[in-house]
Amino acid sequence: MITTRELYQRLYVYIRPHWWRVALSMVASLGIAATDGAMVKLVQPFVDRLIVAGEREMLILAPFLIIGLQLAKGISRFAQEYYIKSAGQLAIQRIRNHLFEHIMGLSMRFYGRTPNGVLMSKVMNDVGTMQSATAEVLVGVMRDAVSLVVLIGVAFYTDWKMAAIAFLSLPIAAFPAAKIGKKIKRHARSGQAAIGDLNSVLEQTFSGIKVIKAFGTEGQETRRFSFENNRFLSSVRKVIKYDAMAAPFIEVLTGFGAAAVVWYGMQRVIAGEMSQGQLFSVLAAIMLMYAPFKRLTKLNNYMQLAISAAERVFDVFDEKPEIVDAAETVSLGRARGAVTFASVSFAYDRDPVLTDFSLEVQPGEVIAFVGPSGAGKTTLVGLLSRFYDPTSGRILLDGHDLRQISLASLRRNVALVDQETFLFNDTIANNLRYGVPEATEDQVREAARLAYADDFIQQFPEGYATDVGQRGLRISGGQRQRLCIARALLRDAPVLILDEATSALDTESEAMVQKALANLMQNRTTFVIAHRLSTIMNADRIIVLDGGRVVGCGTHQQLLREDGLYRRLYDMQFQDS
Ligand SMILES: Nc1ncnc2c1ncn2[C@@H]1O[C@H](COP(=O)(O)OP(=O)(O)OP(=O)(O)O)[C@@H](O)[C@H]1O
Numbered sequence: 001m002i003t004t005r006e007l008y009q010r011l012y013v014y015i016r017p018h019w020w021r022v023a024l025s026m027v028a029s030l031g032i033a034a035t036d037g038a039m040v041k042l043v044q045p046f047v048d049r050l051i052v053a054g055e056r057e058m059l060i061l062a063p064f065l066i067i068g069l070q071l072a073k074g075i076s077r078f079a080q081e082y083y084i085k086s087a088g089q090l091a092i093q094r095i096r097n098h099l100f101e102h103i104m105g106l107s108m109r110f111y112g113r114t115p116n117g118v119l120m121s122k123v124m125n126d127v128g129t130m131q132s133a134t135a136e137v138l139v140g141v142m143r144d145a146v147s148l149v150v151l152i153g154v155a156f157y158t159d160w161k162m163a164a165i166a167f168l169s170l171p172i173a174a175f176p177a178a179k180i181g182k183k184i185k186r187h188a189r190s191g192q193a194a195i196g197d198l199n200s201v202l203e204q205t206f207s208g209i210k211v212i213k214a215f216g217t218e219g220q221e222t223r224r225f226s227f228e229n230n231r232f233l234s235s236v237r238k239v240i241k242y243d244a245m246a247a248p249f250i251e252v253l254t255g256f257g258a259a260a261v262v263w264y265g266m267q268r269v270i271a272g273e274m275s276q277g278q279l280f281s282v283l284a285a286i287m288l289m290y291a292p293f294k295r296l297t298k299l300n301n302y303m304q305l306a307i308s309a310a311e312r313v314f315d316v317f318d319e320k321p322e323i324v325d326a327a328e329t330v331s332l333g334r335a336r337g338a339v340t341f342a343s344v345s346f347a348y349d350r351d352p353v354l355t356d357f358s359l360e361v362q363p364g365e366v367i368a369f370v371g372p373s374g375a376g377k378t379t380l381v382g383l384l385s386r387f388y389d390p391t392s393g394r395i396l397l398d399g400h401d402l403r404q405i406s407l408a409s410l411r412r413n414v415a416l417v418d419q420e421t422f423l424f425n426d427t428i429a430n431n432l433r434y435g436v437p438e439a440t441e442d443q444v445r446e447a448a449r450l451a452y453a454d455d456f457i458q459q460f461p462e463g464y465a466t467d468v469g470q471r472g473l474r475i476s477g478g479q480r481q482r483l484c485i486a487r488a489l490l491r492d493a494p495v496l497i498l499d500e501a502t503s504a505l506d507t508e509s510e511a512m513v514q515k516a517l518a519n520l521m522q523n524r525t526t527f528v529i530a531h532r533l534s535t536i537m538n539a540d541r542i543i544v545l546d547g548g549r550v551v552g553c554g555t556h557q558q559l560l561r562e563d564g565l566y567r568r569l570y571d572m573q574f575q576d577s
Pocket residue numbers: 112348349353371372373374375376377378379380419
């Protein structure tokens with residue numbers, strides 16, 4: 001938990017570059033306060049000399065003075081608000097960019113435990129709340145606080161006894177205002193959390209729309225949404241309630257102040273101790289103070305809103321990426337592709353997923369991992385991509401521990417075709433070129449051809465310019481897989497990982513893609529994961545995994561002879577033939 005003080009310090013870092021806007025705005029606040037003060041001061045001669053004594057020259061002067069002062073105040077107000085709000089906006093913009101950059105740098109474990117919807121709500125809503133609330137706070141602190149000080153000064157200068165009576169109510173009003181602010185912060189925080197949940201529901205619903213339709217659970221999802229939405233509403237309603245309470249409190253209290261002043265002031269005017277003008281001047285000060293004071297008490301509420309949002313934002317900033325470059329890193333250039341797993345063990349949480357896994361792979365070798373679902377195959381190649389670091393043991397590429405290799409150079413050397421065939425909402429060409437923006441049109445076509453994707457791409461009316469739609473949903477599963485393979489081929493990395501990369505293809509296309517891959521595999525180390533054993537029969541070595549341990553290793557023929565898990569899997573798949 002960060003303290004409020006730390007919070008301000010961290011916000012200050014963002015506002016500092018825009019100090020001159022803040023300074024301009026400050027000068028403008030002084031202008032506003034000065035015109036307010038002058039206005040109040042002028043009430044006295046207006047009343048005493050114009051209304052009571054009836055001096056002619058005051059009559060001519062008064063309209064000009066009023067218009068002139070209002071003009072000066074208007075210009076000052078504009079400058080004050082514009083400069084401070086734009087400074088706030090610029091600062092928040094940078095916070096949002098930094099937040100996104102920071103989230104991008106966080107590791108897979110973080111993404112595993114934080115729903116996308118919550119992340120989206122932090123970047124959009126919480127930063128947005130910070131933005132609107134800090135704008136109010138900045139405008140208020142500068143304009144209203146300065147005005148208030150000047151008005152109080154003028155009142156005290158005119159008649160300190162009366163001013164003292166009038167302002168006695170202000171410190172009293174501060175107590176309930178602070179209490180209200182606390183309540184607002186609490187409810188605002190739960191409101192912001194509720195928005196995060198609401199976002200998660202939205203995100204999930206739209207991503208899983210097909211499952212929802214297929215199961216006919218639209219009603220259930222609607223109820224879930226409305227439940228979360230209600231939770232949000234109940235927090236927001238409390239915030240509105242306490243926020244609306246603040247002003248009436250002040251109104252009533254200033255009523256007491258004004259009544260006391262009128263009562264006491266009238267007696268002094270009647271006794272001849274002060275002029276009518278002085279009385280009106282003090283009353284005018286109280287009336288003018290009322291608006292800024294009311295806003296200042298609301299300011300505390302805004303401040304609480306901003307703080308609770310900022311806390312949620314800075315919580316993310318405090319998440320440390322787990323996978324980072326070491327202090328001294330090696331940059332590999334193009335690796336040869338020798339991979340060594342040395343007694344690698346791994347657990348996501350507590351339960352071991354891989355236990356003491358060792359394997360030595362020569363450059364250019366094709367290694368297949370097979371084994372039942374949940375055996376740890378995807379986890380193993382995930383470690384090779386360094387999404388996670390092993391709990392114990394080491395993984396080496398060309399003799400360097402992965403942790404010593406710069407992440408950028410590691411990722412350049414390892415290409416991955418995942419189980420999840422994710423495509424960006426963009427054209428086919430841009431999806432293929434992803435991560436390799438410099439690839440020429442010919443290279444893109446060549447990769448597509450090797451992945452047996454060129455044919456079907458050509459058949460689309462728009463060819464390579466076809467939009468694949470949300471997550472590539474406008475394209476069939478097998479087509480999607482071929483695009484993902486082509487995308488990885490274009491990266492031309494010396495280590496290639498294919499995790500169920502051909503599982504969605506029909507036997508014929510798979511055989512073709514296999515043939516294409518066979519050419520490609522020649523110059524690179526390839527890790528293939530497949531349930532369909534026909535896919536991996538030709539691998540140089542097949543590693544059979546079960547429960548995170550190696551239970552068999554060898555070529556297809558050797559493993560068949562061994563009569564272990566591999567044999568059983570094989571028999572089950574080829575029973576009929
Ligand atoms: N992000 C994660 N957090 C926690 N546990 C995980 C995570 N990913 C996988 N696991 C667990 O690790 C184990 C191995 O999962 P893994 O995905 O490596 O299996 P797999 O062999 O690839 O299975 P499949 O053939 O079904 O793809 C499973 O028990 C799974 O529940």
